[in-house]
Amino acid sequence: MGKLLGAAELEVSPVVANNAMNRGRRLASYSRELGLDLAGLLPGRRWLDLCCGEGHALAEGAMLGADVTGVDLVDHFAVRPGRNLRLVVAGVPGWRPGERFDLVTVVHGLHYVGDKLRVLADVAGWLNEGGRFVASFDVASVEVPSRRGLVATLRGQGFGYDARAKRIWRTGPAVIEFPYDYLGADDTAGPNYTGQPAVVSYYGS
Numbered sequence: 708m709g710k711l712l713g714a715a716e717l718e719v720s721p722v723v724a725n726n727a728m729n730r731g732r733r734l735a736s737y738s739r740e741l742g743l744d745l746a747g748l749l750p751g752r753r754w755l756d757l758c759c760g761e762g763h764a765l766a767e768g769a770m771l772g773a774d775v776t777g778v779d780l781v782d783h784f785a786v787r788p789g790r791n792l793r794l795v796v797a798g799v800p801g802w803r804p805g806e807r808f809d810l811v812t813v814v815h816g817l818h819y820v821g822d823k824l825r826v827l828a829d830v831a832g833w834l835n836e837g838g839r840f841v842a843s844f845d846v847a848s849v850e851v852p853s854r855r856g857l858v859a860t861l862r863g864q865g866f867g868y869d870a871r872a873k874r875i876w877r878t879g880p881a882v883i884e885f886p887y888d889y890l891g892a893d894d895t896a897g898p899n900y901t902g903q904p905a906v907v908s909y910y911g912s
């Protein structure tokens with residue numbers, strides 16, 4: 708384990724500020740990554756995408772009639788905001804919306820976040836009744852006293868997790884308090900399953 712980093716140090720880490728990471732996925736790619744038919748799902752829905760990158764998928768969603776909010780730590784947006792497309796430069800956890808959503812997604816973004824469990828808990832509070840959350844997520848990037856215990860805790864709090872697809876999801880809102888204390892993030896762990904260097908988040912209980 709390297710030195711554990713706080714939020715400010717993590718934001719300027721070369722792993723997080725890495726320009727080689729893919730920020731340019733389109734909506735079809737988002738659908739494949741998330742196992743969702745987004746083109747069918749999005750019309751008329753309120754969609755929040757965290758760690759949105761350049762925003763191409765969001766612009767496509769807005770064109771389909773979704774009301775879209777994208778949030779990213781850095782302004783690498785390659786699309787223009789519009790009446791139903793908001794682009795916000797902010798980090799998670801920390802940023803908070805003033806509304807609830809029908810769909811919240813994170814495509815290959817949690818890999819670079821420090822307190823990943825805080826984001827999962829926050830997002831659960833931002834869903835409408837019946838609202839869906841789906842994200843790329845690998846429990847191997849979370850260091851806890853027992854990883855099996857973590858998966859059981861996530862399932863106990865209403866999250867689904869697919870270890871093969873590296874995906875986490877939930878339906879509907881909840882107030883969630885995980886039984887872990889966030890200790891900090893390690894940006895020296897090397898590549899994760901995507902082949903890109905990622906951030907491992909450390910927790911005690």
Ligand SMILES: C[S@@+](CC[C@H](N)C(=O)[O-])C[C@H]1O[C@@H](n2cnc3c(N)ncnc32)[C@H](O)[C@@H]1O
Nearest residue numbers: 728730731732758759760779780798799814819
């Ligand atoms: C691999 S890119 C994926 C971008 C987009 N979701 C896609 O699939 O095209 C990861 C994105 O997460 C953003 N990011 C990293 N840490 C973040 C944080 N703490 N809060 C918000 N965005 C973050 C990065 O700036 C980057 O744009």
